[in-house]
Amino acid sequence: MGDLLVWLNDQLLRMQWLSDLVTWALQDVLGFDMSDRLAGALHFFIYDIIKIFILLSVLIFSISYVQSYFPPERTRRILGRRQGWATNILAALLGTITPFCSCSSIPLFIGFTSAGLPLAVTFSFLISSPLVDLASVILLASIFNWSIALTYVLVGLVLAVLGGTLIGRLKLESQVESFVFQSPVGDHDNNGQTSRRERCAYARAQVSEIVHRVWLYVVLGVGIGAAIHNWIPQAFISAALGQDRWWSVFVATVSGIPMYADIFGTLPIAEALVLKDVGVGTALAFMMSVTALSLPSMIMLKRVVKLPLLCVFIGIVASGIVAIGYLFNYAAPLLI
C-alpha cells in the first residue's frame, strides 16, 4: 500500500516518467551530454513546462468544477450568516476555492463590503484567495513534497485569518471609499439551477481562459528557473539569499512585492532557488509576496480603499510573509 502511494506520487504527481523521457530524448536521441549545462537547462525547461501545463489543466478543471458550486454570491450568503472567529476561518477556506485572479478581487471587495460583511472577513478572504488555492498546493507537492505543501496551506490560512482579524480590530471602516457602501447588492447567481453539463462547460472554459492568461508567465518563470539552475553561480545566490544570511527572507519578500505573476509562474523560480541551496522559507516568501501582493492589484485596491488602509494591508501581509519565511527556514529540516 505504501509502495503504491509512493509510486503514484512519483509517477502522477512528480511525473518521473516525463523526466526520464526528456533525459532519454536529450541524451539518446539528440546526443547531449547530460552533465553539460545547456542540457541541464533544457531538461529543466522542457520537463517543467510540460509538467506544469499538464497539472495545471487537470487541476483547474477539477477546481473549477467544485468552484461552480460556490459562486461569490453564495460565498457571501454563507459568510453573512455567521459571526466571530469562525467566519474568518471560513472566509480563508472559501478563499482557497475561488478564482485565482487578482482582477476579481475588486468586485468581490465591493460586493462583500456593500452587503455588510465586516472588513475582517473580507480581508481574510482577499488574503487567502490568491495565496492558497488547491492547484498551487498540488504543484507544491509535485515540486517539493507533501509536508511542505500542507504546511504552506496551513500557514497561508493562518496568515489570512490573523491578517483579516487584525485589520478588523483596527476599525478602519472609515478608510474605505464611501461609494463602496452604497453599491447595490444583487443576487444573480442562478443558485441551484446549474446543470452538470453547464458546470463541465464552465470548468473547460476556465481551463482555456486561465491557461491563456498564465502561459507566458509560466514560460518566463520556467525560463528564469532554468537559467538560475544552470548559469547563475551558486556563490552569487548564496551571497544574496543563502541560508546563513539573516536578511534573505526579507530581501526575497520585498523584491517580490512589486512583481506580478501567477503562482504557477513563480513556482519554477522557487524550485530553482531551492536547488541552489536557498532556504525553503526564503523561496516560499518570495513566492507568496509575488502572488499575494503585486503592483497591479494594489493599484486596483487603491480605487476602493484609502491609502492608510492599503498600507496597513500591505504591512500586515508582508510581515506575515516574512515571519512565515523564517519559520519555514528553521522548520525545513523537519519537513524535507
Added chain:
Amino acid sequence: MNIKILGSGCKKCIALGDNAQVAAQEIGVEFDIEKVTDVVAIAGYGIMSTPGLVVNDKVVSSGRVLTPAQIKEILLAA
C-alpha cells in the same frame, strides 16, 4: 432596448456580447449594445462575477455566458 455587457474585456464577455447581438437581431427589436469595462462601474451594478448582462438598466445575469436562445427569452420578457 439598451443592452449592456459588463466585463473587463475577457473572452467570455466578447462571447456574451456576440450572443446578445444575435438574440436581439433575431427578435428584430431596435437595440444598442454598450460595453462597460471599468471594474468599479461594473461593481456599481451589484455583480461580483463577470460577464454580466444588463437589459434596460436591470441586471439579468452574471458570471455566465448565456446562449442566444436564453438571451432571447430574457429580451422577450423585458
